[in-house]
Amino acid sequence: MKTVLRCAALIGLLLACPLMARTVDDSYTIASRFERYRSLYPGIAWPAVAPVPGETMLFDRAYKTLPDRALHLDIFRPAPDHARHQGLVLVHGGAWRSGSKAHFYVLADRLAQRGYTVFLPEYRLSPEAPFPAGLIDVNDAMVWVKSHAAEFGLSPGRIALGGASSGGQMASLVAYSQAAGLFRSKPDDDRRANALIDIDGVLDFTTPQALQFENASGAASSAAKWLGGAYEQVPARWKEASAATYVGPTSPPTLIISSGNAHFTAGKDQVIATLQASHIPVRWYAFEKAPHDVWLFEPWLPTVVDQIDNFLKNLPE
Template sequence: MRFDTGFLLLALIALCAPAQAHEVDESYSIARRFAQYGAQYPGITWPAIRPQAGEQILPDRVYKTMGERDLLIDIFRPAHARGVGIVLVHGGAWRSGGRSHFYPLANLLAQRGYTVFIPQYRLSPEAPYPAGAQDIHDAMVWAQDHARDYGVSPDRIALGGASSGGQLASLVAYGDEMFGAGGRPHALIDMDGVLDFTTPEALKYENAARAGSSAAKWLGGSFEQIPDRWREAGAASHVGPHSPPTLIISSGNPRFTAGKDKVLAELARHKIPARWYAFAKAPHDIWFFDPYLTTTADQIAAFLQSLPQR
């Protein structure tokens, strides 16, 4: 990944090491995905981060401590804030990925006036479900509790995520405090995140090789072994009258947003604003590479701007 921001971002990367050692899976990277996609998507380009004058990048705030283990959150502050925030949850099949994967999108959203919080959370090599979801809930609560420190209204913080991060964000957003009090988001942004693990499309991929799949390793077993947990972990099971306005962005591959028809139907039944945007043909990682990255930022900004102020 290329950074055009000099010392500030180099220091940011250096600060991302955890305080306590734990198993890390580095199999998911921008470099590997770029090599995979290069021939399939002509015109695809590496992300670059170019902060505007007055924009701030604040790394490694501690939002949660468990013994000697700190969980960290990075914050992108815009030069001209709208008073609206968004917590972004990175992807990586519940086992990999990191906060830096969302820096390009966070930078673009900050340039559109949004304050972005990117939390670290426990992945499956360290802790199985529901640990990661609990962490995301706690990151939302932290962001709301500290919102005014960063020029944000506490009741105007959205929750978004990509791939497995989109699944986690959706579960926390629709779960209506199933992981604890507080943390209810102003809106949900799901980028290619599975919404229902039990659909035939989701089971075909997420339950592949049964207990050896990434979802099964995270959930603690295959669908056949623990069907109730697979249902519980699907955000579609929890949509209700208090669910937040929702934007679902798809790369165009239906496997990654399995369950979206059920979710959109339930949101419509409860008269909750919802929008669906799908690329005609794009790589799964639309938050990494242009031209998809900029379009994704534009879609998020337009959706958040369409919502009434509280």
């Protein structure tokens, strides 16, 4: 009887103090994208993570503690004798509302085999917290990586930032707005990246091309749910969330990779022109006919890896 009473008391305590729950949108998965594309792109293949000897992976290292939970990142490390001593933080996509750091495992694996140390952070998505929470998380991930760089055989000055789709948009915004002091947890946060890699991420929400897609369903669009309203309702916030607003003489060298679907990199012409005028290295690569998620599938993934590798290894010291 005492055991039953103790159990009943424990259950009552748990019911009285429920664990914090958060809304998770799992609508964006590799499996769902593969099914969508398999009849449209003959030859598409789902690649595997295939580590080589000496390559290591570290999972769920906490980089930030929130009031109700911690945020983690995964780390893919190259074999010691193959390390380039260049780090890369990659922000996953998923329309600001979905997705997972695990979606970058294959890309991180391939880049680690090229000698890069790759960090994959989770961050708060729009069902949990709207703009700018996720951007502050990306800031904090960069600050954590730079402060722990020596632990991974890296220099704080050789950490790049990148991402794909909405993650590319966020990475670009965080990288370019460093000088403006936006999206920081602390005034002295140093998140400066020595390069930016934007894979199919919108660079200017306010262009007609971007608005045609990102604002097509008004307040019901993924961008509007993240930003707190349609463009017509909060135009200043859509501009604030546009990386092209902040690009300038202190912006990092930039690689922009396009799937060939031009609206995903809307604003790139302005960005490229501004970087070129400041004599900042910038490279643009576009596939001719590819799905949006070129970083997920063969035969496009190797080209993405090659483009990133060729860009990073030729950065000025």
